[in-house]
Amino acid sequence: MVWRPTLQSESRLDVRKTYKLYVGGAFPRSESGRSYVVHDSRGRFLANAAAASRKDARDAVQAARKAFGGWSGATAYNRGQVLYRVAEVMEGRHDQFVEEVAASEGITRPRAQRSVSAAIDRLVWYAGWADKLAQVVGATNPVAGPYFDFSVPEPTGVVAVLAPQKSSLLGLVSVVAPVVVSGNTAVVASSRDRPLPAITLCEVLATSDVPGGVVNMLTGSLADTAPTLASHMDVNAIDLTGAAGDDEHATALEVAAVDNLKRVLRAPASEPDWTQSPGLDRMRRFLEMKTVWHPIGV
Amino acid sequence: MSFEYAPAPESRAVVDLKSSYGLFVDGEFVDGNGHAFKSVSPATEEVLAEISEATEDDVDKAVAAARRAYTRTWSTMPGAERAKYLYRIARIIQERSRELAVLESLDNGKPIRESRDVDIPLVAAYFFYYAGWADKLEYAMPGSAPRGSVPLPLGVAGQVIPWNFPLLMLSWKIAPALAAGNTVVLKPAETTSLTALLFAEICQQADLPPGVVNIVTGAGETGRALVGHPDVDKVAFTGSTEVGKAIGRTVAGTRKSVTLELGGKAANIVFDDAPIDQAVEGIVNGIFFNQGHVCCAGSRLLVQESVYDDVLARLKRRMASLRVGDPLDKNTDVGAINSSEQLSRIRDLSQVGEAEGAERWSPPCELPDRGFWFAPTIFTGVTQAHRIAREEIFGPVLSILTFRTPAEAVEKANNTPYGLSAGVWTDKGSRILWMASQLRAGVVWANTFNRFDPTSPFGGYKESGYGREGGRHGLEAYLAK
Numbered sequence: 168m169v170w171r172p173t174l175q176s177e178s179r180l181d182v183r184k185t186y187k188l189y190v191g192g193a194f195p196r197s198e199s200g201r202s203y204v205v206h207d208s209r210g211r212f213l214a215n216a217a218a219a220s221r222k223d224a225r226d227a228v229q230a231a232r233k234a235f236g237g238w239s240g241a242t243a244y245n246r247g248q249v250l251y252r253v254a255e256v257m258e259g260r261h262d263q264f265v266e267e268v269a270a271s272e273g274i275t276r277p278r279a280q281r282s283v284s285a286a287i288d289r290l291v292w293y294a295g296w297a298d299k300l301a302q303v304v305g306a307t308n309p310v311a312g313p314y315f316d317f318s319v320p321e322p323t324g325v326v327a328v329l330a331p332q333k334s335s336l337l338g339l340v341s342v343v344a345p346v347v348v349s350g351n352t353a354v355v356a357s358s359r360d361r362p363l364p365a366i367t368l369c370e371v372l373a374t375s376d377v378p379g380g381v382v383n384m385l386t387g388s389l390a391d392t393a394p395t396l397a398s399h400m401d402v403n404a405i406d407l408t409g410a411a412g413d414d415e416h417a418t419a420l421e422v423a424a425v426d427n428l429k430r431v432l433r434a435p436a437s438e439p440d441w442t443q444s445p446g447l448d449r450m451r452r453f454l455e456m457k458t459v460w461h462p463i464g465v
Numbered sequence: 466m467s468f469e470y471a472p473a474p475e476s477r478a479v480v481d482l483k484s485s486y487g488l489f490v491d492g493e494f495v496d497g498n499g500h501a502f503k504s505v506s507p508a509t510e511e512v513l514a515e516i517s518e519a520t521e522d523d524v525d526k527a528v529a530a531a532r533r534a535y536t537r538t539w540s541t542m543p544g545a546e547r548a549k550y551l552y553r554i555a556r557i558i559q560e561r562s563r564e565l566a567v568l569e570s571l572d573n574g575k576p577i578r579e580s581r582d583v584d585i586p587l588v589a590a591y592f593f594y595y596a597g598w599a600d601k602l603e604y605a606m607p608g609s610a611p612r613g614s615v616p617l618p619l620g621v622a623g624q625v626i627p628w629n630f631p632l633l634m635l636s637w638k639i640a641p642a643l644a645a646g647n648t649v650v651l652k653p654a655e656t657t658s659l660t661a662l663l664f665a666e667i668c669q670q671a672d673l674p675p676g677v678v679n680i681v682t683g684a685g686e687t688g689r690a691l692v693g694h695p696d697v698d699k700v701a702f703t704g705s706t707e708v709g710k711a712i713g714r715t716v717a718g719t720r721k722s723v724t725l726e727l728g729g730k731a732a733n734i735v736f737d738d739a740p741i742d743q744a745v746e747g748i749v750n751g752i753f754f755n756q757g758h759v760c761c762a763g764s765r766l767l768v769q770e771s772v773y774d775d776v777l778a779r780l781k782r783r784m785a786s787l788r789v790g791d792p793l794d795k796n797t798d799v800g801a802i803n804s805s806e807q808l809s810r811i812r813d814l815s816q817v818g819e820a821e822g823a824e825r826w827s828p829p830c831e832l833p834d835r836g837f838w839f840a841p842t843i844f845t846g847v848t849q850a851h852r853i854a855r856e857e858i859f860g861p862v863l864s865i866l867t868f869r870t871p872a873e874a875v876e877k878a879n880n881t882p883y884g885l886s887a888g889v890w891t892d893k894g895s896r897i898l899w900m901a902s903q904l905r906a907g908v909v910w911a912n913t914f915n916r917f918d919p920t921s922p923f924g925g926y927k928e929s930g931y932g933r934e935g936g937r938h939g940l941e942a943y944l945a946k
Contacts, residue, residue, distance in 0.1 A: 295597020463898040465871040
């Protein structure tokens with residue numbers, strides 16, 4: 168027998184990442200077994216991503232519902248701390264996000280750096296709202312009678328979010344954070360063509376004390392997942408931002424959402440400028456106002 | 466049957482005490498020009514460190530540093546950046562919480578269980594909460610600023626805090642001030658400077674720009690120099706009503722804005738339908754928490770006559786199980802009185818209580834030989850005219866009175882110049898809300914007592930001061946109207 172020493176390669180072959188879905192805190196492949204090719208802005212191969220099916224969408228809704236009790240029941244202070252922790256962990260992965268955002272969006276590194284930093288700052292801004300929202304949108308109501316009457320905001324439940332197609336991270340964070348900060352859980356359909364930062368964000372969520380199921384991520388075509396989410400009877404609200412520019416599709420989704428009277432945030436005519444500072448609107452959309460009456464007397 | 470507890474002392478090793486400490490001015494530790502004074506452990510009378518005293522000249526330098534930092538960096542920095550500094554501070558406090566808790570218990574005398582489980586976690590929470598406000602000021606005072614604009618800070622805040630919750634009171638003062646864009650010069654109480662100076666080190670760790678936070682140590686003279694300084698825009702004080710009034714007179718005729726959080730003589734009112742065991746826990750927590758060194762302590766117990774005997778018997782039984790002793794022991798319920806001056810005040814007023822005809826009782830209780838100690842004490846047969854029912858004792862001394870009707874309870878509860886807090890114990894929700902509407906107090910606790918949270922405004926009616934700390938309302942004190 169002849170032996171030879173192990174060959175040492177001069178240039179190491181890199182280990183590539185498999186991009187999968189994020190459902191219930193785990194990273195499964197699509198149950199359909201399908202995937203699709205993700206290209207960079209110049210059409211070069213970047214990765215394969217999982218093509219989520221209708222069944223994946225239903226599984227994600229189930230996971231989000233399961234997580235709702237715990238997340239909505241956590242103290243606002245706790246939710247704020249968890250979201251701030253997400254920002255901390257994102258900061259640690261800054262370079263990875265920059266690389267993926269630059270490749271996905273076809274922008275220069277400095278622009279991608281600004282965009283990633285803005286996404287992290289956006290998350291910090293929303294984290295701070297966790298224990299302040301009720302103080303700004305809630306009220307005590309001076310009713311004309313011997314009653315103490317107050318209104319407090321509560322999360323609406325499971326929210327389906329069609330994430331923006333263009334802004335792969337800043338846009339994504341800008342639509343997901345306002346949903347979950349108040350205690351909702353989310354099923355997010357990521358940008359079809361730019362899903363990589365979304366999956367990396369999920370890796371951050373999975374390691375940042377965010378309970379599994381609070382955010383679930385479906386990659387793939389909206390045509391496969393959005394109709395299921397819009398008509399699903401256990402989804403309480405839907406944000407149609409990701410359908411911006413496709414009026415026909417957006418209207419069909421809005422019609423489907425009426426089946427169980429989902430709260431609908433309509434798709435804008437075109438994708439908004441995510442660098443603008445957000446107001447309260449996105450948070451308000453996914454809140455219910457609960458008013459409590461209690462008699463006053465000896 | 467009684468159980469003996471083995472000693473369970475928390476280690477002091479986590480604290481790195483220096484032999485002497487200076488002031489913290491413009492991001493650096495510097496020596497003060499006054500006479501150094503000693504900080505003593507109230508549990509053992511051991512000298513912990515020597516502390517520099519800030520003179521008028523030192524205070525002037527600190528205010529000048531705060532003004533520079535205000536003009537050049539802090540007030541012009543985007544709110545989101547100020548937020549990040551405050552988040553950093555909150556995180557470092559969480560990381561160094563054990564060290565802060567041990568140092569607080571050493572210097573103040575409060576049980577480690579309280580500093581570890583109440584004070585320090587709340588300190589971090591206040592910084593965390595107000596960090597989040599720094600970039601949301603346009604939502605803090607709806608309608609007060611033109612649409613699309615952000616309310617402005619006041620400038621340099623001069624802040625004077627007491628010794629009962631040294632670091633917690635620091636956080637109540639510094640966190641909202643900084644979030645709103647002010648810079649601060651803070652004077653801790655002369656008996657409890659050490660955690661404030663450790664906080665200064667935390668500011669350095671967080672790379673907080675120099676001059677944003679300045680700490681000047683010293684006693685009344687230093688405080689007067691700070692409050693009276695012409696370049697201070699805002700005065701915030703927590704402490705006695707007497708000093709609060711002196712501050713009010715000092716700033717009269719100036720443009721300084723002022724908030725005062727002063728004394729109290731809170732009524733803790735127990736109705737006959739209350740869950741009595743829970744109420745007894747609330748009474749004990751209300752007056753013996755932090756040795757009764759609490760401005761909102763439930764120092765007047767009002768019990769409905771029909772349950773008086775029952776409540777008193779159970780209260781005495783509960784008090785017999787309180788453990789008084791080494792603040793660093795994890796089983797200790799009641800620690801040391803903060804200073805010999807405070808101990809004499811508590812002793813004097815208790816003697817007056819006896820002399821005026823009230824009946825004094827304490828559980829059998831062995832007190833350590835060295836240090837400043839006072840056994841948990843209750844007075845029965847107290848009338849509204851007794852000094853122990855009117856004056857703030859600021860110690861573990863409870864005056865017990867009775868009432869028959871809700872209206873009488875309200876009458877007695879409100880019969881005080883103070884109006885900081887009140888407690889109501891009853892099973893009936895409508896009565897809680899009726900009582901809450903009748904009580905002239907800034908905080909009403911129902912079926913609980915001594916609860917604090919950064920989102921919840923705190924402050925008094927009447928001679929308990931004015932202004933609120935905590936919550937959205939706490940920001941108003943640091944923003945220009």
